[in-house]
Amino acid sequence: MKNLLLLLLLLLPLTGCLDDDDGMETLQDAELTIAFRAEYGGEPLHIQSEAYGYPTGDSLKLLLFQYYLSDLALNDGSGRRQYLLSDIDLIRWNSATDDPTQERTYTVSVPVGTYQGLTFGLGVKPTLNATDPSNFPADYVLNENEFWGPTTRYVFAKIEANAQLEEDGRYDTGLSYHMGSDSLYRGVQLDRSFTITDGSSPHLTIVVDVRNALSSNGQTLDITDPTKQAVHGGNQQVASGVWHRLSRSFRLEVN
Secondary structure, eight states: OHHHHHHHHHHHHHHHHHHHHHOOOOEEEEEEEEEEEEEETTEEOOTTTOOEEOTTSOEEEEEEEEEEEEEEEEEOSSSSOEEEEEEEEEEEEOSTTOOSEEEEEEEEEEESEEEEEEEEEESOOHHHHTSOGGGSOTTSSSOGGGEEETTTEEOOEEEEEEEEOSTTSOOOEEEEEEEOOTTTOEEEEEEEEEEEBTTBOOOEEEEEEHHHHHEETTEEOOTTSGGGSEEESOOHHHHHHHHHHHHTSEEEEEO
């Protein structure tokens, strides 16, 4: 009996330590609304209807702006845990009736607490980029309309506009940047802390400025040069510059 009591006393502290170390976090189902806002030069982006100035003195009207993002997730700041909201999504503005701000609502099981921000991959992640659209449902966001072909794969993002390069009131120079390849895919981390509590969550807005994709950090794409007015799989030097600037044009707002 004494030996049994001694054994139990020795095990009690050990059992307590195991409970502390292996204790499960309390998860709650949270409906997290994320808004996606497109801007041009800090102003809301209005497709087809607004004329916007360009740093070269020219002006343009946006006709289409869209991008894929992969593995959108909450970042808890520990470097160990991320909470996936969506594995792939397509955000698009292609109509004069489109609001500059679009919303998505995601349901996710997360512990209450403070988060460091959001992370995502800009473009289609390699595992999905390697999968043909015929393997997905017809209404899936990866579809034939965004698929170049078996070699070139999916279009990750599109920027289309008509530019006025002469002061004649005519927007008759087409600009078309269709970009996509595994080499362009890159991660984006948006650091801005927010807190999820029991029964409530913040309203998050991912903002991207289209002008910055064309002109920022002392680099301005020369839209008067015919060799720099289009990217459709080729012209990768232009694509790389636009893509790099686009990936750095995102920011996170918390309300």
